[in-house]
Amino acid sequence: MPLLWLFVIVLALGALGFVLGRQRAIASAGGDARQLHSLPNYYGSNVAILTVVPALMVLAVWLILQPMVIQARVTSLIPEAAIEQIGSRSLVMSDVRRVAEGLDTAVAAGALSEAETRGLSTDETDVRARLGEVGVALGGAVTPEVLAAALRYRALDHTADTLRSGLVIVLAALGLAYGYLRTRQEFRARNSVERAILALLMLASTLAILTTVGIVFSMLFETFNFFELYPWREFFFGLEWRPSFEGGSDLGLIPLLWGTLYISIIALLVSVPIGLFAAIYMAEYAGKRFRAVAKPLIEVLAGIPTIVYGLFALITVGPLLRDYFAQPLGLGTSSSSVMTAGVVMGIMLIPFVSSLSDDIINAVPQSLRDGSYGLGATQSETVRQVILPAALPGIVGAILLAASRAIGETMIVVLGAGAAAALSLNPFEAMTTVTVKIVGQLTGDTNFESPEALVAFALGLTLFVITLGLNVLALYIVRKYREQYE
């Protein structure tokens, strides 16, 4: 039974439960809803929740477990020799899955009957050609072991599907019956429904934790695999980045980290002075009308997707810097460079620095300003000698947040910085970053058994740890500073 149908059936049972529960509650009170403990709809909802929620929870768990269990049982059918021939267990298994899905498609298209499928053998039929007729393309000829495993896979999959549908429907029906029988005049339906809703709300809020756990584990696991294939010392301290898919690659982190830091430093050199001065001007000097126009316009820069900045770097800023700075100065002929990416990223970060600093400057109490003016200081002296020192921790926090943005930024550097890893000081040379290499190593067809693909997970984890550290530090500083004046 297709999943969608199962889902619809469960929901229909839930709706039925609602109606039945509501009727039964009213009937148990002799037709007078005022005699009930809760409003009639709560009785209905209670039955509906009991019907739908456990059934769908079981369905979700089943959907996650089914492929794993079947995989484990099918793998044992494949002899070690076949695995060695193809390369790895997971590659064989993906072949098996593809054949099994191909057979499903063939049956659905009517090219093969169910009975024919069961009797298939590689001696009599060319399975690859038969499947090719219905539009299922297979990489190579199907070996007897793979076909046997695929047939077993299909059989198990079908049994499991039937079991799943049966179990879920039975569970829903049981829930309905239980809820229905519990519905009586004095049953505290509202409390029961509210408890269920509260549980759902709690579940939703733990998703944030689950996401973090998912991020950390998905990367930790693959990073671990990577370090089994590639020594960690060479990854963290290697000075060369030269991946080659024939093996024997150098995967040193240092050149990527250097590119990332160099670009981020330039971005901060652009964005911090401009953003900070803009924030000071907006907070201390600008008139109401100027502020009302200029502030939202600058914040528009923050709403523009990074791919737009990337294209801007590629088609405008890159050629401009090359033609007017790099070539006349004899520093390089590449339009993608550290400078290109850094300047464009700096522009992207201006609103980030300015709006955060603006908030922080506004949070400095007016009494400090008034005190300074009272002593005869000019406005700029007040800003430099009173407001900025008072706001400094907050501003440092804002700069750290901007730095973490810059380090994690991807599209601008993919389009503006280049792809060659280099350890150089020349800002007009193309360099590459951690994020560029994550994209490079994971885009397209990748084999997740090779260190060249797995290194991306180690890079991702490094990136995650660095940005997380910066964020935590920044939030700590900002929070501590806020407490000072509150």
Add this chain to the structure above:
Amino acid sequence: MTDATANAPARSLFTEDARTKKRNRAEARFRAYGLAAVIVGLLALVMLLVSILSNGMSAFRQTFLTIPVELTEARLDPQGNRDPAEMAAVTTFGYLPVLAQSYIDHVESLGIEHDLSPQAMAAMISGEAPAQLRSLVLEDPSLVGQTVTLRVLVSGRIDGFFKGRVTMASAERDANVTPEQLQLAQALAEVGVIETRFNWSFVTAPDASGQRPEAAGLGVAILGSFYMMLVVLVLSLPIGVAASIYLEEFAPKNRLTDLIEVNISNLAAVPSIVFGILGLAIFINFAGLPQSAPIVGGLVLTLMTLPTIIIATRASLRAVPPSIREAALGVGASKMQAVFHHVLPLAAPGILTGTIIGLAQALGETAPLLLIGMVAFVRDYPAAPPEGLFDPASALPVQVYQWTQRSDPAFVERASGAIIVLLVFLIVMNAIAVLLRRRFERRW
């Protein structure tokens, strides 16, 4: 009175002394720096927009050739019984000579002098045109044997000539186009056979291969982005609102809720590419969902958008004054009823605004989609949801990225044009958010 004051030279307070002048100059300078910073920021915005608009506006116009095409039966339906199944045996390649011959004949009938070979003539027509003719004929086999007037695309270089990208001088050095072809195109444009007009298919057509920039469109990408936004909306709005309600209204103050709060604020600052790695590892490698499918993109973007929605929702829940809750509790509502019947409806405009802004962010996100295989070249439109959510599709920002990776310079125009479309969507979404806020915002 001290001696210092007594001995100071007598001077008016209204004339500035050297030190005051210096201080005032420093003041003016400081102020000018501030103004300059604001102006630099605004200038950057203007430059960015001008660069994109000037490069991209031409993508919405395209050069077409209008010619009468004689659909010769001998070539298109050799059996002569108008059976679509049989006629499908004639490939796109078989339609090219028909089109080219009609074009050559038409140029001759107009009496335009040229010394181009038939091959060079045929090369002026887009590689997409025979496919267009073929699908036209297969849809209506009765057309065979007749002469129809057809408007077809010209090749990317000829199109570039009318948009100023290709010049006679650049054609000398270009292997794909000759100055003679450009002269003929110029002559045909003067008699109105070739004209540049508004091109809807840029927004509706699917992507085309690297050799046919003139035919590349955004149809699949827009649909893919739309599907993803649908998934994001359906998942992140209820989950985000539920999480915010719990954290803001019900959560006890303990280590678990602290952990959740710290988590949410950190997730908001995790680099987007890390979410792409998560999607690749969990949704594709572990859960076995298909690559390049909008459902995977939608799930990844949901996880990215959740913190934004949660932060906005909590702010608007907090803005509802406690007196509303207390009044509801006072007349006998349960805590849950007070929240769902009174607080939530009052907070709804703020929640909606936050959701739209979160969606707008998600719409422009590129990096995580690169990792989950959205870069694949997709020409088929995905089916209607829910099945279509599992079909391969592209996404608007990823389409921009793909076009920047192609060598033909015509794709720069396409990429900028795609960005204009993306920005239009973003402006519309943000405008709706601002309107909602203006219309429903309530100050207590």
